[in-house]
Amino acid sequence: MRDYTIHVIGRRWLNERIFELRFDRPPGFDFQPGQKIGFRFQAATWDYTLLGPTHGPELSICVRHLPEGRFSPRLAAAAPGEPFQIGAASGFFTFKPSPQPAVLVATGTGVAPFVAFARAGVRGFDLLHGVRAAEDLVYGRELAAAARTYRPCLSGPLPATGAPEFFAGRVDACLTQRLSPGMYDFYLCGNGDMIRDVMRLIDERFPDSRVFTETFF
Ligand SMILES: Cc1cc2nc3c(=O)[nH]c(=O)nc-3n(C[C@H](O)[C@H](O)[C@H](O)COP(=O)(O)OP(=O)(O)OC[C@H]3O[C@@H](n4cnc5c(N)ncnc54)[C@H](O)[C@@H]3O)c2cc1C
CATH class of the missing domain: 3.40.50.80 (Nucleotide-binding domain of ferredoxin-NADP reductase (FNR) module)
Incomplete structure (x- = not known):
């Protein structure tokens, strides 16, 4: 699967524990609403769901900061311009229109x-x-x-x-x-x-x- 490098644009704390993180969007990167990206870090991958919108110059995620966690503290402390490696968007948790509510x-x-x-x-x-x-x-x-x-x-x-x-x-x-x-x-x-x-x-x-x-x- 193709990898991309993305860079932090900004962070907004939604409360004391949850923040939204914005990244630049690499050329050719597409996703469906409900899909996630995997961040490569120390030979492991951490998944985060993309918030949308699906078009536009930025990607954004919403993260719970777990102070004891292995990866979310890194996202919580990431500085503007900092690069991260991600895989292509993936997953099947997308909306499937149907007559049922x-x-x-x-x-x-x-x-x-x-x-x-x-x-x-x-x-x-x-x-x-x-x-x-x-x-x-x-x-x-x-x-x-x-x-x-x-x-x-x-x-x-x-x-x-x-x-x-x-x-x-x-x-x-x-x-x-x-x-x-x-x-x-x-x-x-x-x-x-x-x-x-x-x-x-x-x-x-x-x-x-x-x-x-x-x-x-
Ligand atoms: C498909 C998918 C999509 C995901 N999307 C998101 C997302 O959009 N936002 C997000 O914050 N997380 C999301 N996660 C969880 C994320 O991948 C990490 O597991 C999470 O951020 C914890 O990583 P960590 O390294 O800080 O903690 P770790 O060291 O990996 O784990 C610490 C412990 O925290 C608990 N934990 C993990 N995630 C959460 C959470 N979100 N809230 C409360 N407790 C948790 C677990 O019990 C875990 O044992 C997603 C996971 C999957 C599989």
Whole structure:
């Protein structure tokens, strides 16, 4: 697979733990919304989903900074102009239009491919975004504007002021309580435990639905 060199243009912290990193776009580099790139570093590869838009002079990713991690601290500290080696965009977690309603379910930075879908013009989906704290609901306004329903699900404490817009609990509980029986196209992205639990729920409550998954860790 062809490799490319990309250079950091800038970083924007979305909260204390999550940042967006922008790179220049090498000539001939193409991708589909929902695809990821692999960064080559010390004989290993780290995958990050491209946010979109798919056209334009820049590439961008959204990264959770894990201070103990092997690679995300390097991205968190990268200076403007710093080069990185990446492979071509790859992956099959792309939007497949169909007559069935699309239900997108993310935990944490697993919302990245759904941002790419929205920036590519996908509309009318139901989106559940599961996080521990409200600050981690990154891209919420943009996603809410593209979605039919946008449901932020907080597994940690609710804000002290009270917040009727939040579902108190995990995404699987929200699906159980808020999604009517039927056949859907589910797109699940993020933590592997969430994907396992939601797959189980789909088997029980939404049989004959289609399911697409992308496990981050
Ligand atoms: C297809 C694919 C796409 C991905 N896209 C993204 C993306 O867009 N943004 C992103 O932040 N990460 C993404 N990841 C995860 C990313 O590749 C790294 O695993 C992550 O950044 C941790 O790398 P690290 O070297 O800092 O930590 P490591 O030293 O590799 O791991 C530390 C531990 O952190 C946990 N962990 C890993 N990723 C996360 C996370 N995102 N949130 C919370 N805990 C985590 C794991 O339990 C892991 O054992 C993606 C992974 C895959 C497979």
